[in-house]
Amino acid sequence: MKMPNDQLSQHTQHCDDCPIRHRAVCARCEADELEALEEVKYYRTFEAGQTVVWSGDQMDFVGSVVSGIASLTQTMEDGRTQMVGLLLPSDFVGRPGRDAAAYDVVATTELVMCCFRKKPFERMMLETPHIAQRLLEMTLDELDAAREWMLVLGRKTAREKIASLLSIIARRDATLKLAGTKGPLVFDLPLTREAMADYLGLTLETVSRQMSALKRDGVIHLEGKRHVTIPDLGRLLEEAGDDNDGGLMA
Amino acid sequence: MKMPNDQLSQHTQHCDDCPIRHRAVCARCEADELEALEEVKYYRTFEAGQTVVWSGDQMDFVGSVVSGIASLTQTMEDGRTQMVGLLLPSDFVGRPGRDAAAYDVVATTELVMCCFRKKPFERMMLETPHIAQRLLEMTLDELDAAREWMLVLGRKTAREKIASLLSIIARRDATLKLAGTKGPLVFDLPLTREAMADYLGLTLETVSRQMSALKRDGVIHLEGKRHVTIPDLGRLLEEAGDDNDGGLMA
DNA sequence: GTTCGCGCTTGATCTGGGTCAAGGATACCC
DNA sequence: GGGTATCCTTGACCCAGATCAAGCGCGAAC
Known part of the structure; x- marks a missing residue:
């Protein structure tokens, strides 16, 4: 379990160039809104197998998967584990309004994430309906996916x-x-x-x-x-x- | 499968009196916002066992459970079924931005629902951040619950x-x-x-x-x-x- | 009262997937 | 090359929960 390679990216690329821009939280944002997001944004990369956050740990950012795959995992005391989400490019990580992570987030492959500092992001969400609306839409999609998966787990x-x-x-x-x-x-x-x-x-x-x-x-x-x-x-x-x-x- | 008893309630009670008011979608609404919701609101009651909507059917309202319990169920062609959600008082039913129901919604007990006509509700959501924000919060809670349940289904x-x-x-x-x-x-x-x-x-x-x-x-x-x-x-x-x-x- | 029907319990048996255990295939490093 | 670590496959056996089947309890209709 090594933890290097997790430094902030230097070449802060602009949102406009982002390959997942039109499918991510910022999909509906206007130019000025993007500009504001730009301020609190940074990239992080993780190598395969690295843990992004442990369940219960403080999480001071939210963000989107840019490339690679992350997984959300729950573990019982005796070691039984269940993956509860597979995060692919454009998927959102983290929960506004909550400080501690609810699941282990692990990079399943090499992973690039576009992160936003949580506090300012939360503030923006209150002022920028476009963000809250898009996030609602994405969350509803994830809820549907989770329910679909309940059928898989329970009956297949x-x-x-x-x-x-x-x-x-x-x-x-x-x-x-x-x-x-x-x-x-x-x-x-x-x-x-x-x-x-x-x-x-x-x-x-x-x-x-x-x-x-x-x-x-x-x-x-x-x-x-x-x-x-x-x-x-x-x-x-x-x-x-x-x-x-x-x-x-x- | 009988379908009576599902008429609009006559005594249109005011939101202020609603027992679940402070936990439902409208929890954060100001007086004037409540007033606007009032316009597109109506109550429906269902008896135990009645189906509220079938998966795939048109759904022209969204709403909250006021009392009783509803369940969301998915069924495979061969009859295997999986309940994917248990809706208790204050829980939200329906998905803004989608016309067809994704699951069978069934009244498990006698059920009272507070419904809003979908189209105007969707319009209000765009204009009233309080509603979208509250709905986001509730949806995130449901997503957590669904993921918790994935552990139950997969590993317990x-x-x-x-x-x-x-x-x-x-x-x-x-x-x-x-x-x-x-x-x-x-x-x-x-x-x-x-x-x-x-x-x-x-x-x-x-x-x-x-x-x-x-x-x-x-x-x-x-x-x-x-x-x-x-x-x-x-x-x-x-x-x-x-x-x-x-x-x-x- | 009797009969019916539905929701539930309990028993007997079967089986899909878990558990335990022994290799096989790559890839990497010396 | 050989050593070894990781990931995967395959076999043999077992058990939790499914399936099949019988019967109970109780409320409703007559």
Whole structure:
């Protein structure tokens, strides 16, 4: 558990250039509002495996994922852990109006975050309806995603759980790349088998077995342990048990 | 599935008198803002078992639970169902900016709701930061509760799940009654064994068995099937696997 | 009263996924 | 090259909770 590499970025890039600008909290902001945000903004980078904050710790910023993936995790005293959110680029981290983090936030891959100092951000939220409104919208989306995931955790079989996770990653990945929706989807799994298990309420052995089974049945192709090809997204969605939409994202 | 008894209430009571006024969406509203809400407000009552809206149906209002309990439920094509939220008095129903309901909303007990016509409510939200801010706060609370529940669904044993549910109901019930925190908690379960199972990702048989086990072990007392006494909340929380806080509410 | 129906309990048995344990495949470092 | 650490796979066995099935308790309708 090393903690270097977490210094403020020097080349304070401007919001306008930000790749996730139009999907993040500031999506609706006017030029002058962006300018104000600029004042309290800074970038931080984390390497894979680094912890951004521990549950219960003071958190003096909020922010958005710019690139990479972070996960929110809850742990019981006896060590059982459950991932409760997967934060992809443009997702928001932190809760205005609360000082302590409610979950462990961990960089699952190399991670770049755009942070805002919490106090001034909270003040801005009261004065800038655009921010509060956008944040409400994003929070409602996350709530839907969390509820979708409750169905996965409560009622789906191991195979369906894996298929659900793969389809979420595949789809989010596809929209990020703005790739044409046609043709096989290809991506690298950003999660270890253990992280997948933590997200799905399974053990890593079961994840491994079901991945092998989906591969054997031709639902996915695997090259190495992480490189995945989905020849037929419809088939995968069927396996996930929700023929239609495949779910939102946390 | 009968649908009567769902007419607009005649005695349009004023918000000031509303028992949940200070905890609901309008908690922060000034007198003039309340007055404006008054214009688009109406009450609806539902009897136990009635469906408020079906998933996918048009929903032309948003609102708050005034009394009784409603549940949000998701169903898979093959009939597996998962309750994804339990709405208690003051909780908000509906999503501004979306027309179709995302879940089945069902009155679990007799239910009174304070509804606002959606279109004007959405307009007010843009003009009245107090409403958007309060709604954001409530949505963040619900998101926390949903994530808390993901841990329950993903990692807890049947016994822990039951204990978790009972402690949530007990605590929410206690705060509603403003009862002193000391002494045994007493309440009537507002859910059938089947509804409990749907919330916990279990079968009703398992729920029944674990209720019997908790009774046998003196963690709870049962009088009839629904009347519950918690002699020692600390003990119950221990059984739930979270010694400290027992969780938030959806 | 009797009968019906619904919500619940309890027992017997089955099974999906957990647990324990033994390797295999890469990648990195010396 | 060999050593070793990390991540993953696969097998053998077990158990918590699902499934199948029978019956109880109690209120409502007659």
